[in-house]
Amino acid sequence: xxxxxxxxxxxxxxxxxxxxxxxxxxxxxxxxxxxxxxxxxxxxxxxxxxxxxxxxxxxxxxxxxxxxxxxxxxxxxxxxxxxxxxxxxxxxxxxxxxxxxxxxxxxxxxxxxxxxxxxxxxxxxxxxxxxxxxxxxxxxxxxxxxxxxxxxxxxxxxxxxxxxxxxxxxxxxxxxxxxxxxxxxxxxxxxxxxxxxxxxxxxxxxxxxxxxxxxxxxxxxxxxxxxxxxxxxxxxxxxxxxxxxxxxxxxxxxxxxxxxxxxxxxxxxxxxxxxxxxxxxxxxxxxxxxxxxxxxxxxxxxxxxxxxxxxxxxxxxxxxxxxxxxxxxxxxxxxxxxxxxxxxxxxxxxxxxxxxxxxxxxxxxxxxxxxxxxxxxxxxxxxxxxxxxxxxxxxxxxxxxxxxxxxxxxxxxxxxxxxxxxxxxxxxxxxxxxxxxxxxxxxxxxxxxxxxxxxxxxxxxxxxxxxxxxxxxxxxxxxxxxxxxxxxxxxxxxxxxxxxxxxxxxxxxxxxxxxxxxxxxxxxxxxxxxxxxxxxxxxxxxxxxxxxxxxxxxxxxxxxxxxxxxxxxxxxxxxxxxxxxxxxxxxxxxxxxxxxxxxxxxxxxxxxxxxx
Numbered sequence: 001x002x003x004x005x006x007x008x009x010x011x012x013x014x015x016x017x018x019x020x021x022x023x024x025x026x027x028x029x030x031x032x033x034x035x036x037x038x039x040x041x042x043x044x045x046x047x048x049x050x051x052x053x054x055x056x057x058x059x060x061x062x063x064x065x066x067x068x069x070x071x072x073x074x075x076x077x078x079x080x081x082x083x084x085x086x087x088x089x090x091x092x093x094x095x096x097x098x099x100x101x102x103x104x105x106x107x108x109x110x111x112x113x114x115x116x117x118x119x120x121x122x123x124x125x126x127x128x129x130x131x132x133x134x135x136x137x138x139x140x141x142x143x144x145x146x147x148x149x150x151x152x153x154x155x156x157x158x159x160x161x162x163x164x165x166x167x168x169x170x171x172x173x174x175x176x177x178x179x180x181x182x183x184x185x186x187x188x189x190x191x192x193x194x195x196x197x198x199x200x201x202x203x204x205x206x207x208x209x210x211x212x213x214x215x216x217x218x219x220x221x222x223x224x225x226x227x228x229x230x231x232x233x234x235x236x237x238x239x240x241x242x243x244x245x246x247x248x249x250x251x252x253x254x255x256x257x258x259x260x261x262x263x264x265x266x267x268x269x270x271x272x273x274x275x276x277x278x279x280x281x282x283x284x285x286x287x288x289x290x291x292x293x294x295x296x297x298x299x300x301x302x303x304x305x306x307x308x309x310x311x312x313x314x315x316x317x318x319x320x321x322x323x324x325x326x327x328x329x330x331x332x333x334x335x336x337x338x339x340x341x342x343x344x345x346x347x348x349x350x351x352x353x354x355x356x357x358x359x360x361x362x363x364x365x366x367x368x369x370x371x372x373x374x375x376x377x378x379x380x381x382x383x384x385x386x387x388x389x390x391x392x393x394x395x396x397x398x399x400x401x402x403x404x405x406x407x408x409x410x411x412x413x414x415x416x417x418x419x420x421x422x423x424x425x426x427x428x429x430x431x432x433x434x435x436x437x438x439x440x441x442x443x444x445x446x447x448x449x450x451x452x453x454x455x456x457x458x459x460x461x462x463x464x465x466x467x468x469x470x471x472x473x474x475x476x477x478x479x480x481x482x483x484x485x486x487x488x489x490x491x492x493x494x495x496x497x498x499x500x501x502x503x504x505x506x507x508x509x510x511x512x513x514x515x516x517x518x519x520x521x522x523x524x525x526x527x528x529x530x531x532x533x534x535x536x537x538x539x540x541x542x543x544x545x546x547x548x549x550x551x552x553x554x555x556x557x558x559x560x561x562x563x564x565x566x567x568x569x570x571x572x573x574x575x576x577x578x579x580x581x582x583x584x585x586x587x588x589x590x591x592x593x594x595x596x597x598x599x600x601x602x603x604x605x606x607x608x609x610x611x612x
Contacts, residue, residue, distance in 0.1 A: 015188050022151045023052035023182035026115070029158040031058045032190040035086050037077060037466055038062070039070040043090025044130065045117030048182035050088075062466060062495060065487040067094050069459040071101020072485065075110050076460030079446045080421055081467045082235065084111035084165045091117050092130030095176075096137065100453060102172045103141040107450025108256060109233055111170040113161050120180035121149065135176050143171030151184035159191045168201025169320040170233055201319060205336035205344055212332045213291070213315045214348045220289035220313075222361045223249050226272070226301075229256025229449065230294020230318060231338050232442045237261065239342035240293065246346060248356035250365055252280045254295055255430075255449045259439040269365070273301035274585045275431040278372035278597040281585070283365050284309055285592040291315045294338045297327035298450070307590035317341050371600045374435050374583075379406040379552040381576050401576040402552050404429070404504055408436040411474070411502065411559055417441065420472040421464045424448075425457030425481030428510035431581045433476045455484025458501065462488055465497040472563060473498060479505045479532055489542035492568040500562050501570040503535055506577045514580045518595075528577070539570040548572040 015028045026049060030038070038061045042050045053061060064070040067089045074085025085105075089098055095116040105112045119128040135145045144164045146157050154177075161173040217223060231240055237260050244251060244267050251261050252272035261268045272280040284290070290312040295301070302308040305327060316323075316330040317338055324333040334341055381401035415422070417440040424430040424447040439445045446464060448456040461475035482503055492499050513527040539546035545565045549558040555573070562571040582596025 016190070018188050019185055020188055021048070021052065021182060022154055022177075022184045022186060023048040025151075025154050025186050025188050026158065026177070026182070027052045027056050027059065028188055029155050029190055030086065031056065033158065033162050035059060038086045038088055039064055039073040039077070039463065040088035041067050041070055041090070041094060043092075043094045043117065045092075045119060045179040046088060046090040046094070047117075048179060049115070049117065052182075061088075062462075062491065064459065064491050066485065067097035068101050068455065069462075069485050069488040069491065071098045071112070071114065072104065072453075072456050072459035073463035073466070073488075073491075074112055075101060075105045075456075076423060076446055076463030077467045078105070078110050078112055078463075079460070080443050080464040082233075082443065084113050084162055085463065087112065087114045089114070089116055090130070091119055091134070092132045094130075095132055095134035099138060099141070100455075102138055102174070104448050104451040104453040104456060105172045106141045106143070108229060108448065109170050110172070111165040112172040113158075113165050114172060114174045116174065116176045118147070118176045118178045121178045122180070124178065135174065138174055141172070142174050143169075145174040146176065148175065148177045148181055151181045151186045154181065154186065155188065155190050156194070159194050160196060163194045163196070164199060168199075169230070202321070202335045203319075203337045203340065205317070205334045205341035207344070209332055209334045210341065210344045210348050213334060213345060214352055214354065216289055216313055216315060216332060217247070217291075217349065218352065218354055221358070222287045223247075223289040223291065223358065224283055224287035224312075225249050225251040226284070226290055226292045226295050227251055227257045227260050228254045228293065228295025231257055231260045232294075234294060234319065234338035236293070236337075236339035236342050237442045239339055239346065241265070243342055243346050243349070246356075247349060247354065248358060248362065249291070250283060250362065252276070252284060254298065254301055255434055255447055257295070258434060258445040258447075259442045262440040263438040264440060269369070271434050273298075273303065273591060275435065275581055275583065276591070277369075277374055277435075278583055278594050279365060279368035281591045281594060282368050285590070287312045289313050289315070291317070293317045293342065294319075296323050299327075301591075302327065303585050303589055303591040303593075307592075372597055373600070374405070375598050376405050376409055376436070377403050379403055379410065379555055381579065400552055401579075402550070402555055402573055404432045404575050404579055405436055406552075407504075407555060407573060407575075408432055408476070410556060412437045414559060414563060415472065415474065417444070419470075420444065420474065421446065421461075421468065423457050423461040423464060423473065423475045425475070425477040426452045426454045427478045427481055428506075428514060428579070428581045429476050429478045429481075429504040431511075432504075437476075454481040457481060458492075458499070459485050459488045461499045461501075462492055462497050465492075465499050466495070469498060471498075472500065474563075475499055475501045477501055477503055478510055479503060479507060479529060479535070480509045482535075486538065489539060489544060489568065493543045496567055499568045500565065501539075501568075502559075502562065503570060503572045504575055505532070505535065505572050506575045506579065507532055508577045510577075510579075511581070513577070517578075517580065518584075519586070535570065535572040545569040546572070548574070550574045
């Protein structure tokens with residue numbers, strides 16, 4: 001953030017001091033804040049905003065086909081750029097349609113400012129047409145919210161909203177503005193800085209605690225870095241990499257942290273937890289020092305909390321003090337910005353003369369990794385004949401299905417990791433993508449983690465493509481998730497957003513179907529999508545390029561055509577409904593209690609560093 005008293009994005013004197021309507025002042029405030037793109041949908045109580053927006057030569061507005069699509073698009077824009085996403089919608093159902101997108105951003109700490117029109121002040125509380133208490137509805141899922149009552153507070157409120165959304169632990173902020181404020185005349189003054197006595201996030205880590213952390217590292221024999229999305233939010237990836245390279249400490253990542261450290265780095269053990277690798281989960285279980293950076297000890301990572309890293313002392317670095325010791329007791333808490341704290345750890349480690357001293361630990365980990373790799377059968381699935389367990393057997397014996405794991409490995413190899421962004425929806429395809437898509441940069445793997453929102457993928461990819469039109473943006477989706485926000489295909493086509501959708505089409509609600517297979521005795525209650533549309537024809541109806549593929553031998557050519565297509569394109573790739581994502585930790589189990597993992601060697605021989 002800028003120093004107090006300095007403009008955030010340079011001068012805005014050309015409009016300073018001018019008398020204008022509240023609607024014009026809102027647009028001028030967004031321009032002064034440096035906003036370049038807005039996602040939204042007009043309506044009766046927001047019409048004055050849109051009238052003022054008509055005259056802006058700075059702001060680009062993307063008209064989505066649904067308000068949920070607008071919030072997910074703003075979310076994708078924010079994840080890809082690090083800047084707050086901006087949404088404008090109307091009151092009532094326009095506002096309530098944003099709730100899922102706001103909750104998604106809140107769960108993953110994504111900066112967003114949502115501006116909702118509201119009925120006039122005199123009508124609030126009268127059950128007026130399209131009146132909804134959106135401030136009350138969203139209170140549990142926003143970082144902060146405002147119901148504007150005085151036109152003179154408008155510019156200050158906008159400034160505060162962006163400051164709150166983007167500092168400390170980021171998150172969505174809602175501004176609800178009664179429509180009569182938009183017609184009030186005000187003299188425009190946009191504050192260069194903001195003073196909020198009740199909001200002072202801690203940024204600088206405690207020096208004593210940093211020294212304590214380095215002392216624990218000096219004593220450790222089996223240290224491990226556990227990195228979460230907060231590391232990316234803090235732009236701390238370079239500092240993280242410097243620490244890893246200097247100390248040779250292995251790293252596991254959450255879903256939100258994919259790309260925080262390059263997949264090519266040998267210290268990167270990749271995803272951990274419910275669908276993490278066996279070797280990552282063993283490493284977490286056996287470590288004696290756990291350094292958590294911007295991670296919140298989610299249940300999908302920890303599994304049975306009493307068995308999680310049972311022998312480890314814990315250092316927890318997080319900007320949100322509420323997360324410290326919330327789920328797991330911590331030995332050294334360091335509250336503050338991860339970027340500065342990681343830099344301080346590097347400096348203190350150098351000062352104390354620490355050198356890498358963990359080769360025996362690394363040898364054990366790499367032995368686990370060699371013995372228990374992620375399953376990768378190539379392009380042809382093992383389900384070569386109708387197994388019958390899915391409730392929707394193969395059309396004929398001997399049908400050759402495309403392997404989900406192999407197909408994503410192939411796609412990953414085709415993508416330039418420096419010039420591509422991968423976005424996922426939620427479900428089995430999301431976990432396969434986390435396991436098999438390789439990323440080298442932060443903000444190039446976007447996925448709904450905390451909320452697990454089906455329908456997130458397409459509009460979030462649209463937001464990323466709007467931010468980076470020169471990059472290849474691939475949305476990996478499933479046939480269930482894709483139909484949640486499929487109408488945003490129109491938005492992509494109209495705006496020429498370069499989104500490529502790989503639809504992993506198994507005609508089921510795959511993840512729930514998998515749980516029914518594993519834990520509910522194959523009682524497939526309402527998870528089989530018998531009457532899916534023809535997705536190729538659907539895409540073509542929205543003026544997309546599209547094709548389908550079922551034969552593994554035809555997949556490579558189809559993927560090449562998908563990525564080479566001009567404008568938005570879709571590939572409908574059929575996979576076997578009986579496919580499950582492995583490895584997996586059953587709900588409530590310890591994370592080293594793993595089912596469905598590949599074992600190349602005898603597991604008992606691999607636990608040489610292991611369990612007492």
